[in-house]
Amino acid sequence: xxxxxxxxxxxxxxxxxxxxxxxxxxxxxxxxxxxxxxxxxxxxxxxxxxxxxxxxxxxxxxxxxxxxxxxxxxxxxxxxxxxxxxxxxxxxxxxxxxxxxxxxxxxxxxxxxxxxxxxxxxxxxxxxxxxxxxxxxxxxxxxxxxxxxxxxxxxxxxxxxxxxxxxxxxxxxxxxxxxxxxxxxxxxxxxxxxxxxxxxxxxxxxxxxxxxxxxxxxxxxxxxxxxxxxxxxxxxxxxxxxxxxx
Amino acid sequence: xxxxxxxxxxxxxxxxxxxxxxxxxxxxxxxxxxxxxxxxxxxxxxxxxxxxxxxxxxxxxxxxxxxxxxxxxxxxxxxxxxxxxxxxxxxxxxxxxxxxxxxxxxxxxxxxxxxxxxxxxxxxxxxxxxxxxxxxxxxxxxxxxxxxxxxxxxxxxxxxxxxxxxxxxxxxxxxxxxxxxxxxxxxxxxxxxxxxxxxxxxxxxxxxxxxxxxxxxxxxxxxxxxxxxxxxxxxxxxxxxxxxxx
Numbered sequence: 001x002x003x004x005x006x007x008x009x010x011x012x013x014x015x016x017x018x019x020x021x022x023x024x025x026x027x028x029x030x031x032x033x034x035x036x037x038x039x040x041x042x043x044x045x046x047x048x049x050x051x052x053x054x055x056x057x058x059x060x061x062x063x064x065x066x067x068x069x070x071x072x073x074x075x076x077x078x079x080x081x082x083x084x085x086x087x088x089x090x091x092x093x094x095x096x097x098x099x100x101x102x103x104x105x106x107x108x109x110x111x112x113x114x115x116x117x118x119x120x121x122x123x124x125x126x127x128x129x130x131x132x133x134x135x136x137x138x139x140x141x142x143x144x145x146x147x148x149x150x151x152x153x154x155x156x157x158x159x160x161x162x163x164x165x166x167x168x169x170x171x172x173x174x175x176x177x178x179x180x181x182x183x184x185x186x187x188x189x190x191x192x193x194x195x196x197x198x199x200x201x202x203x204x205x206x207x208x209x210x211x212x213x214x215x216x217x218x219x220x221x222x223x224x225x226x227x228x229x230x231x232x233x234x235x236x237x238x239x240x241x242x243x244x245x246x
Numbered sequence: 247x248x249x250x251x252x253x254x255x256x257x258x259x260x261x262x263x264x265x266x267x268x269x270x271x272x273x274x275x276x277x278x279x280x281x282x283x284x285x286x287x288x289x290x291x292x293x294x295x296x297x298x299x300x301x302x303x304x305x306x307x308x309x310x311x312x313x314x315x316x317x318x319x320x321x322x323x324x325x326x327x328x329x330x331x332x333x334x335x336x337x338x339x340x341x342x343x344x345x346x347x348x349x350x351x352x353x354x355x356x357x358x359x360x361x362x363x364x365x366x367x368x369x370x371x372x373x374x375x376x377x378x379x380x381x382x383x384x385x386x387x388x389x390x391x392x393x394x395x396x397x398x399x400x401x402x403x404x405x406x407x408x409x410x411x412x413x414x415x416x417x418x419x420x421x422x423x424x425x426x427x428x429x430x431x432x433x434x435x436x437x438x439x440x441x442x443x444x445x446x447x448x449x450x451x452x453x454x455x456x457x458x459x460x461x462x463x464x465x466x467x468x469x470x471x472x473x474x475x476x477x478x479x480x481x482x483x484x485x486x487x488x489x490x491x492x
Contacts, residue, residue, distance in 0.1 A: 011369040057370075087369045123257040123333045124303075128370060 001066045003100055004076060006046075007092035008032070008061040013127055013236065014087065017054040018061070028052070028088055032063065035083045039076070040069050049102045049109070049243040053195070055235030057128065060091075060110075062243040064102045102243070108172065110188045110242040113201045113233075118181035129182060130237035136208030138176060138183070144207045145174040145185075147217040148200065156220040157200050157229050158193035167193055186241070195232050202230030247312045249346055250322060252292075253338040254278070254307040259373055259482065260333065263300040264307070274298070274334055278309065281329045285322070286315050295348045295355070295489040299441070301481030303374065306337075306356075308489040310348045348489070354418065356434045356488040359447045359479075364427035375428055376483035382454030384422060384429070390453045391420040391431075393463040394446065402466040403446050403475050404439035413439055432487070441478050448476030 010028050020030040029048055037044045049062040071079075077093040084090070114129035116122060121131050148171050155167040171189040178184075185204070187197055203220060206212040212230075220228045256274050266276040275294055283290045295308040317325075323339040330336070360375035362368060367377050394417050401413040417435040424430075431450070433443055449466065452458040458476075466474045 009369050081366065086367065086372050089367050089369050091366055120327065120337055121332065121335050123255050123335050124374060126332050 001068060001098060003064055003066050003096050003098045004073065005062065005064045005092075005094045005096045005100060005102065006032075006080075006090050008063060009059045009089045009091050010057060010061070011087040011127070012052060012055050012057045015054065017056065018048050018050075018052045028058075028061070029063075031084060031088055032080070032090075035080055036065060038083070039071070039079045040067050047102050049106045050191075050240075052238075052240050053235050056238045056240065057236070058240040060242040061240050062102045062106070062245075064096065064100055066098070100245075105245050106191075106243050107246060108188055108190050108244045109192065109240065110186060110244070111192070111197050112239045112241045113185040113187070113197060114237045114239070115183040115185070115201075115205075116181055117183050120181075122181070125182065127236055128239075130234050132205065134209060136183070136205065137210060138178070138208065140210070140214055141204045141208040142176055144204055144214045144217050145176070147214065147221075148174060152221050153224060154193055154196055154221075156224045156226060157196050157203065158226065159195040159199070159232060160193055169193065169196075197238060198232045198235065199226075199229050201237075202233045204230070205233065206230045247314060247344060249310055249312050249342050249344045250319065251308065251310045251338075251340045251342045251346060251348065252278075252326075252336050254309060255305045255335045255337050256303060256307070257333040257373070258298060258301050258303045261300065263302065264294050264296075264298045274304075274307070275309075277330060277334055278326070278336075281326055282311060284329070285317070285325045286313050293348050295352045296437075296486075298484075298486050299481050302484045302486065303482070304486040306488040307486050308348045308352070308491075310342065310346055312344070346491075351491050352437075352489050353492060354434055354436050354490045355438065355486065356432060356490070357438070357443050358485045358487045359431040359433070359443060360483045360485070361429040361431070361447075361451075362427055363429050366427075368427070371428065373482055374485075376480050378451065380455060382429070382451065383456060384424070384454065386456070386460055387450045387454040388422055390450055390460045390463050391422070393460065393467075394420060398467050399470060400439055400442055400467075402470045402472060403442050403449065404472065405441040405445070405478060406439055415439065415442075443484060444478045444481065445472075445475050447483075448479045450476070451479065452476040 016027050018028045020027050032046055044065050046063045046065040073093045073095055080090045116129040116131045119133035151170040153168050169191050173188040175186045262273050264274045266273050278292055290311050292309045292311040319339045319341055326336045362375040362377045365379035397416040399414050415437050419434040421432045
């Protein structure tokens, strides 16, 4: 069996998220599996590096699939992009070792959360950033974000209901870039819990508004209570940017 | 009477263009007039710097309207943006001399035409650039664009049927910026004929493909025949960027 790794960019606006739900669904995985199965002539399952929620975008989602097909990577690449809807694009196809697993082997992921921080909205960025017109104290948000770096139990920043597995994760880096009225929060970590980034962002916004002190981050980490953290802010500001395998 | 100048950005995707057609239309002028008339309490006409075609975008369209209203510019600005659809945004409101006329006083306009020049499309730029996967000879296009600079009769680059007025225009500058796979053509001129930029771009593409020589531009200018020029390429790569008044 050959194993193909795909890098995928998508505008998540009209999708129910990455994960296939049923035959007639509007999911990224579902769309990809349909096109690839038709290409190969038999049903295929693709393995994603992880789920993205409804409305979340990606510039660098990774997936892989196994096949006996003798098509070249270039033929596969051309075919998939020809038949995918315009809001999903495969940017790279690489043949990889049969052992490669896009979820198990993922070492870290980079997400970007984009906030449009000005009362005058941009008609071109409105679907790709969270409109937040009130001024934010970026320095306070930077200080607060530094409290998140490191290995912590992030359960307080998650919407998880039942927890069986470990909720300890490591955040390596959070940086904030300002491009005009757009604030890009770059978050690199070894993995993220359900809704974790959107709740972290909601909590950082509370601090940027001075509704909470910078030290509030440490309280949420210590108390492990979802109620303490900020709101889950909308999905359309969030991008899965990169998945790293080493 | 007071006179207010507006700067307007819009995503033209779902509109029939700038100019109001009838009461139930989907035009930028129509949407603005509806909101401003409701604000003021009586029907108002707004004057645009010029039309943009169906599907064309703007970052800096200019319009003005006269009113006896005693609202402040800030109140007007807030009201308009609150009631406009999300794909039209007023970025500036300034009270100007009663003599200011956004069309008659416009000295020059800058347009940008964006080409996505790579076979792998971007899901985020697809509505804001013309997807053109074949490689283009940018240097040839640059040389050709220099032949357009200056004062010429541009009738060969227009879809105008009946011509009564002068079709002589001046192009001051054409520059090409490459940002990743995106080619932005910046075109500054004192005015443009119907479809002129899209036909210029179609002609430059023919030259970028080596279907035509650089000298072909001079032939179109000399022969004044629409048939000689390239195709009218799609509206969704075109942005009205700025309107200059001095």
